[in-house]
Amino acid sequence: MVIGDFVERKIRGLTIRIDRSLCISTGNCMKVAPEVFEFDEENICASKESPPDIEEEQLIDACTVCPVDALIVIDGHGKQLVP
Numbered sequence: 484m485v486i487g488d489f490v491e492r493k494i495r496g497l498t499i500r501i502d503r504s505l506c507i508s509t510g511n512c513m514k515v516a517p518e519v520f521e522f523d524e525e526n527i528c529a530s531k532e533s534p535p536d537i538e539e540e541q542l543i544d545a546c547t548v549c550p551v552d553a554l555i556v557i558d559g560h561g562k563q564l565v566p
């Protein structure tokens with residue numbers, strides 16, 4: 484789902500939101516979770532189309548390593564886990 488500069492998708496019961504306006508293209512998230520994140524044609528973080536096979540902990544780690552807090556994780560109860 485795309486909402487303005489945000490791209491949102493649900494993975495393993497977690498909502499992952501990418502704030503494309505903040506991403507500075509370091510690639511950190513992709514190093515930790517290449518199953519989920521990739522660069523789009525503008526070299527901004529995007530979510531891969533294919534349904535990822537990834538553990539929740541690895542997914543949260545991948546979002547935590549973003550240096551500009553462009554990756555937001557919200558659990559099934561609406562609690563924000565990252566950043």
Ligand code: SF4
Pocket residue numbers: 505506507508509510511512513527528548549550551552553554
């Ligand atoms: S870690 Fe953050 S800044 Fe780096 S590519 Fe991923 S979303 Fe963009």
